[in-house]
Amino acid sequence: MENINNVTEFILLGLSQNKKIKNLCFLLFLFCYMAIWMGNILIMISITCSQLRDQPMYFFLNYLALSDLCYTSTVTPKLITDLLAERNVISYNNCMAQLFTMHFFGGIEVFILTVMAYDRYVAICKPLHYTSIMSRQRCNALVTACCAGAFLHSFVQCLLTVNLPFCGPNEIDHYFCDVYPLLKLACTDTHTVGILVVANSGMMGLVTFVVLMLSYFLILWTIRAYPAESRSKALSTCSSHLMVVVLFFVPVLFIYIRPATTSPVDKVFALFYTIIAPMFNPLIYTLRNVEMKNALRKVWCQKPLWIGKHFI
Secondary structure, eight states: OOOOOOOSEEEEOOSOSOHHHHHHHHHHHHHHHHHHHHHHHHHHHHHHTSGGGGSHHHHHHHHHHHHHHHHHHTTHHHHHHHTTOSSOEEEHHHHHHHHHHHHHHHHHHHHHHHHHHHHHHHHHHSGGGHHHHTOHHHHHHHHHHHHHHHHHHHHHHHHHHHTSOOOSOOEESSSSOOHHHHHHHOSSOOHHHHHHHIIIIIHHHHHHHHHHHHHHHHHHHHHTTSOHHHHHHHHHHHHHHHHHHHHHHHHHHHHHSSOSOOOTTHHHHHHIIIIIHHHHHHHHHHHTOHHHHHHHHHHHSOOOOEETTEEO
16 A cells, blocks of 8 residues: 655644743743753763763763753754744654654663663672773773664664654644654554554663663672672762663653553653753762762862963
């Protein structure tokens, strides 16, 4: 059967049709987006301009901050501008581009978080071999693998969607283009495609989450015999990462691990992994991390002294 696609644009119904709620959300999400940029740029500059850049943990954190910026920027600017518009429209091509980039950068974030858990596992469970295992060459290879895996995931996700026929209606009950709302609009039976989407997104999220939890189980099992001071330091380092993982993965799994259906509450959960998590990540990593706080002080709190025309 030949695919018929009469739809050239989609209408995004957004979070609410109430004008007062939309104005309030505009101010809230504008503040969140500015905080995301400020927080993540602060982390990236602080790591790059300090000795932390040589440590694998902060090497990956730098890439996590960058992926946060790219990921939230695929959705949030459009959401903010749409909150002021009377009619929220996105072209078919832009919708597919948003779908691809969102899953690409989201996939990078998922894999980077998993790699960071592996880094903590090696540092705590195999400390004598940490330097050789987590060499800079290995770290670069892991980041490259994260990008390749995210591209493959996003390409498959987009391929499953772009081949669907859309002949009307064209109203997406969401604030961005995602697979499940688009499946609902397709003019064909999407049962098989829905299973493939769950296998692609849901299982990827579930498997990586299980790997993450297994890493932390092994870490907790290893540090049980550590002295109290060493155990406290290890738990402090891991707790920040674990908070980020829970904040990001729980809403993602809620939406993508179930059968391909949509629910009004999906938009609320989507806010957590598209806006809330990227905003809180810098706070979690800076407020609960002594090394990060020290790097921030050294980079941003130094006062150059003048002697003649030269800095010291």
